[in-house]
Amino acid sequence: MRVMAQLGMVMNLDKCIGCHTCSVTCKQAWTNRSGVEYVWFNNVETRPGQGYPRRYSDQETWKGGWVRTARGRLRLRAGGRFKKLLSIFANPVLPNIRDYYEPWTYDYETLTDAPLGDDFPVAQPKSLISGQPMAVEWSANWDDDLGGAPEHGPRDPIVERIRTESEDKVRFEYERAFMFFLPRICEHCLNPSCVASCPSGAMYKRAEDGIVLVDQDQCRGWRMCVTGCPYKKVYFNHRTGKAEKCTFCYPRVEVGLPTVCSETCVGRLRYIGLFLYDADRVTEAASVENEHDLYPAQLELLLDPHDPQVIAAARRSGIAEDWISAAQHSPVYKLAKQYRVALPLHPEFRTMPMVWYIPPLSPVVDRLTETGHDGEDAGNLFGAIDALRIPIEYLAELFTAGDPEPVRTVLQKLAAMRSYMRDVTLERPRDESIATAVGMTGGEIVEMYRLLAIAKYEQRYVIPTAYSGEARELEELGCSLDVDGGPGMVAGSGPFGEASGRPLPVSVETFHALRHRQTSEELADPGEPGARINLLNWDGKGRPAGLFPPRRTASEPESGTADPTADPRPDTPMAKDRP
C-alpha cells in the first residue's frame, strides 16, 4: 500500500442553476489572455446537449482516454508510444478550432466612428483568430438551456446511444423535455491519460496533492495531451504554442483557499477536500474488465482515513499530520465513499476522475404532488424514481458507464433524505425504516443533510495548506533589512519608499489578504497611523483609517499656503494638485 493524497471536488447537481458564474470568474482569473480566448477551464454544459467541445465524450471520434486490450492491459486509445511518435508531425485527431468555436469580438469602433447617415451603425462580429468579419455560429454554450435542442440535442452522444436502446426515453418536445446542468473542470484523474500522452514529459501529477499540471517550460507543443484527455480539458494556447489546463487554482489551494469556481459558485454546490488513495492499485482498478465495475473499483481505491493501518501507511509515505486530519474531515470523502451519493463522470474512460457528481433528483416532489400523491412520502418517492423526467439511463451513461443500479441507489438516498428530514422538521416521530431502506442510519441521514444543505464554508472546503515545513518558502524570503525596526520593515514599502525593493510575489500577497478578508469580521484597517490601505483588499466595510490621508486642521497650515495658486479647499481629499 502506497498512500497518496489527492485533492478532489464534489458537485451537487441538484443545486446548479446554470448561471455560468463559475465559468466567468475562472476565465477572468486564468484565461482572459490572447491565445486562450476559446479556453474554458470551467464550463457548464446543458444536458442533454453536445458539450464543449462538440461531442467530446464520443471517443470513437476523439480517441481520448484508455482502452483495455484483450490481454487485460491498458493502452491509450489514440495509440501507444510508437504510434504517437510516428504521428507527431500531424496529430490525426486534434479537434479543430471550429470544434470548439472561433472566438470573436465586436467591431465596437464603428459605433462611435461611423459617419452620420440614415442607418444605425452596427458592431459586426470579428474573428479573434483571423481578424476578419465572421458569422457567429457556435460557441462554448451554444445549446445552453436547451437552445436549439430539436436540432442539436439529438447529436448528444448519450442521447444517440440510449435512443438506439429505447426509442422513447429522450424527448425534445417542449412538454416532455428535461434538462440539467453539468459544470465541468479538469478531473485531476488518478490515471491521467493526458500525462501519459505527453511525449515531452511536461505534464505531471503533483505527488503531494494530485493536481495535474503542465510545465510551461518543458511543453514543446506536440498537442498529444489534447487528444489524450477524454474530457478535452487540456487546451492548446495558439499564441504561445503550449498546452494549458485547469490548475485546480493551485496558488489558492496551497494557502488553503478553495478554487475560484467553488468560491464564486452561486449555488454553493461545490465541495473540496482530500482523498487518501492507494497509488499501487490504480492501474489494476483502471483495467477491470467490465466497465460497470469501474465505479466500484474506483471507490475501492479510496482509503478510510480513520483506519489506523491507513494512517500508519500515510505517515510512512510522508503525509503530514494536518493533511491526515484534513482527510478525516474531508467532505468529498464523506459524499463519495461514506454516503456513496457522489459518482464519477464517465468512469468508462478509465482515467479514474476525481471530480464527483451528486446526480440531480429532478423536480420529483412537485410532480408527485401534482398527480395527487404525497410528494414526500418515501414509498411514493422510491416508486417515482424510475419514472423521473431525467431518465436514469441518461444519468447512468454519464456517471456509471451505463449501469443504472448505482444511480438508482443514489437517487433513493436523496429521496429518503427528503422524506426522513420532513419528519425531523415537523417534529414528528422519525421513521427509521426510511433510513434502513437505503442502507443508512437516521444519524447518517441527518449528517448528510447538514453537509448537503446547510454546511458552512469551513465544512464545504477542507483544504490543508502546503506542508507546514514549507510554509516559510511560500512567504517571500526576507531581505537583510527586514530586522525589527530596520528600514525593510516599513509596511508595504522598501527602503526607497513605496513600491521600491523587490516586489512581493503578487499571489502570496493577495491570497493572504483575501483569506484574511474572508475569515475576519474586522475592517481592512492597516492599523498603524500613516499606513495606507490597499484598495484591492478593501471590502467596502466601513471607513478604515488609512482610506483617506489625515485631515488637516486649521492650526496646521499647509506648507504651500503662501502660493496664491494653492488649492483653496485644503480639506477635500480629492483636491487636485495635492502633493
Next chain:
Amino acid sequence: MSGVDVLLWGVLPYVMVVILVSGTIWRYRYDKFGWTTRSSELYESRLLRIGSPLFHFGLLVVIIGHVIGLLIPESWTDAIGLSEHAYHIQALVLGGIAGFCTLVGVGILVYRRRTSGPVFMATTRNDKLMYVVLVAAIVAGLATTVLGTGIIGEQHSYRETVSPWFRSLFVLQPDVASMGQSNLEFKIHTLIGMLLFTIWPFTRLVHAFTAPLAYLFRPYIVYRSRDAGPATRPTRRGWDRVG
C-alpha cells in the same frame, strides 16, 4: 587555394558551429518558454496532415542520406563491393525521392501558410526568413543530387571532395583544398546549409533538438514533487543555490 576558400571552408564552418552551440545553449537557458513547435494545427489541419508528415519524414531520410554520404568514406563502400556507379544510382533514387517529398511537403506548408488566414496571421518575420533559407537549402540540395549525379551535366563525385572536407572539420584540420575542388552547386548548397544552421537556434527549428525520444522509455504517468526545484519556483536574484 585562395584566401576566399580558406575563409569559406576553413573559418566559416567553425563560426557556424560556435553560433549554433552557444546560441542553442543561450536559448535553452533563457527562453525555455519560447521553445516550442508553435503548431498551427488548431487553425487548419487538412493541408497540414499531408504537408507536414511529407516534409518531416522526407527530411529524416535526407538527414540519414547526408550522414551516410558525408561520414562513410568511399573506401568502405568499395570494400563491401558497392561500385561507384551503383552507389550513385541508389543515392540518386533514394535522395531524389526523399528530397522531392521534402520539397513538396514544404511547398504545401508554405502554400498553407500563405492562403489560410489565421495561419498567415500567426507567421512572424522570423518564420518567413527561416522558410526562405530552408527552402533554398532544399532546392540547392536537390539540384546537387540531380546535377551532380550526371543526369544533367557532368557527374561529380562529392565523396571525393565534400566528404573528406566535412570529415576533416572534426579533427580541426580543414581540408580546404578538397572542398575548393567541388563544383558550384555543392558550394552553394553547403553555404546555404551553414546559414541554416547559423540561424537555427534563433528560430522555431529548435524544436528538433528536443525530439521526445525519451517518451519511449519513461513510465506513462509522471509524478513530480511540488518542491521539485528551480523549474517550478524560480529562486530570486541573489538567492542562488549553494553547491
